[in-house]
Amino acid sequence: MIGVYEFLPNSEFLTLVGGLFCKDDALTQKLCGNILFLMCGFNQDQLNTTLLPVIMGHLPAGSSTNQLLHYAQGINSAKYRQFSYGMIKNLANYGSLTPPDYDLSKITAPVFLHWSDNDWMADSKDVRELQSKLPNVKGSIRVPLAEFNHLDYMWAIDAKPLLYDTVLENMKKY
Incomplete structure (x- = not known):
């Protein structure tokens, strides 16, 4: 689930599971759609269920753990600013205790x-x-x-x- 620097990396196993559980004749196909809806909002009418194996085969796509941390920093600060490494590293990198705003x-x-x-x-x-x-x-x-x-x-x-x-x-x- 968490690699050294990657969160939710894609794997052959997840691609296989997505293909098996999300295909058109699978009893679990509806569950695949609902997993997506829980993360992003419900809209069953616009979901092409035939594409679910493809979609689920590419999810999770993986993200840098620092990217997720940067998103969280933006939410917490309510500012568009550069990545915060912590006060000491910020001072070294940016010349200030806090990261500069974009x-x-x-x-x-x-x-x-x-x-x-x-x-x-x-x-x-x-x-x-x-x-x-x-x-x-x-x-x-x-x-x-x-x-x-x-x-x-x-x-x-x-x-x-x-x-x-x-x-x-x-x-x-x-």
Whole structure:
């Protein structure tokens, strides 16, 4: 579950289990979908269950333990700042006891923020907060489906008309 520097690394065993328990004729397929929903928000109508073996075969994708710690630091501090190594190492690395904030004013590329009401991993309040700090937000676009969840950005049956078409249209403009 936790490698030396990796959290939830993917393994052949998990890929095999995902394939067996999540395929179309498996009695446990519904359980696979519900595991995803518990993490990211419920939206059964947009889940292509035929893809569950593929999805579960790639989950967990693994993450750096420091990346997870950095997310937690951001939540606790409510700031967009660099990684905190602790006061002594911060002093050595940054010249201060606390890590410096990211200078979001330096992000000058046009930005479109896409968000949804049912995304349990990115609250709309946080999107508004980020929007207020970025200098060149061209749009804050709510996905027009109340049930759209975090995984739907990648796997939703209707991701193209609900999201991708708008993303591509805005990319062409800028």
